[in-house]
Amino acid sequence: MSADNCGIDEDQCTPKPCKAGQNPAETNHERNDINSFDDIDPKKAEETARKLFGHSTKYLLPEHAERGKTHQRSKSLKEVGEKPPPSPTRRKSVRFADALGLELTDVKVITNAERELPPEIPAQVLQSLRRSHEELTEATKQFIEKHRYLTPLFNQPGSAREFLGKVFTQAVCLESAVVSDMTILGTIRVRNLHFEKKVGVRWTYNDWKLCFDAPTEYVHGSSDGTTDKFSFTITAPNNMEVGGKVELCVRFEIPGNTFWDNNQGHNYVFECFSQGYSTLSTSPDDSLWRFT
Known part of the structure; x- marks a missing residue:
């Protein structure tokens, strides 16, 4: 007897696989009852997923998946108050003037004595130096006299x-x-x-x-x-x-x-x-x- 003669839909004659201990009619019935995601009760989503797929993988509706999605912070973003890593320092080098062909001394020549005079020594400094020299000279004379x-x-x-x-x-x-x-x-x-x-x-x-x-x-x-x-x-x-x-x-x-x-x-x-x-x-x- 063919399927056409019996008036039965061909899809209904095709057996559906089921797990051991599971009633095929019951599974087919639940699947036939779900025509779209809107037919799934969110409260029974996990239980429905277990019945549909045979394991405990959590089945979420699109809006629930979007709502429960956890966002991982990008590693490139820094925490508030965190100091940025130090930038690589540039190696310093020292070069001397003579190595570059430059002069090591800076000589200033005074050409106009009226406009650029050398610094004057204060009178009290000169007096102190002269007094020190006289005392030293006298002490030296005594030293010479005593050391013969x-x-x-x-x-x-x-x-x-x-x-x-x-x-x-x-x-x-x-x-x-x-x-x-x-x-x-x-x-x-x-x-x-x-x-x-x-x-x-x-x-x-x-x-x-x-x-x-x-x-x-x-x-x-x-x-x-x-x-x-x-x-x-x-x-x-x-x-x-x-x-x-x-x-x-x-x-x-x-x-x-x-x-x-x-x-x-x-x-x-x-x-x-x-x-x-x-x-x-x-x-x-x-x-x-x-x-x-």
């Missing part, structure tokens, strides 16, 4: 090859003389001619207008059997004139005889020098700043 020293004008006799020969020939000879400022520290070597000996130094600092005798002391352990050593100390005046000279000679006495060592008639001479600042200016104008 002697320098021997002869070679040390004890370093000479013929020294011992002179001791045996003269019986007495100055061996060494070192200076510390205005003080002379010396030693004398004498021939051991007698147990009783008297050794002294005669000296002057004003060309023998005045002369002084300085005592000596025996240096313990200095005897070698044929000679003995004595030491002495002489201090010249601190205010001695610069360029002045200290002269001395040595005397050796034994019972019945006296021997002298006067450097073969020239005496042993020490000259007085002063310590000062050769670069010190004597003009107060040199202590001022110069403006050009």
Whole structure:
């Protein structure tokens, strides 16, 4: 029997798939009842979707879908108060003037002295500088006067090859003389001619207008059997004139005889020098700043 003969619609004869446990007639009935989205009850939309599609996917009407749609904020939009990311900084570079062929100094030449005069130094500043210079000059003079020293004008006799020969020939000879400022520290070597000996130094600092005798002391352990050593100390005046000279000679006495060592008639001479600042200016104008 064909479908045309029985008077039944062909669509109604086509079986519709259904899930297990589901009544096909019931499903077809519900589907036939829904002709458009307007036939769906919004309150039963989820239940209807479950019956139509066989799962719990939520079925929304167009207006409900539009109403329940959630909008995600664009990532490009910034929250209120949020600081924008720092812009990439430009790398800085330093170039020097000489590398660019430029001059390193800027020289200004004053061509019109009447219109462009150098800055004037206040009078009180000049006065203060002059007063400071005068005080410095006076202090320097005192420093020079207090710091004088002697320098021997002869070679040390004890370093000479013929020294011992002179001791045996003269019986007495100055061996060494070192200076510390205005003080002379010396030693004398004498021939051991007698147990009783008297050794002294005669000296002057004003060309023998005045002369002084300085005592000596025996240096313990200095005897070698044929000679003995004595030491002495002489201090010249601190205010001695610069360029002045200290002269001395040595005397050796034994019972019945006296021997002298006067450097073969020239005496042993020490000259007085002063310590000062050769670069010190004597003009107060040199202590001022110069403006050009």
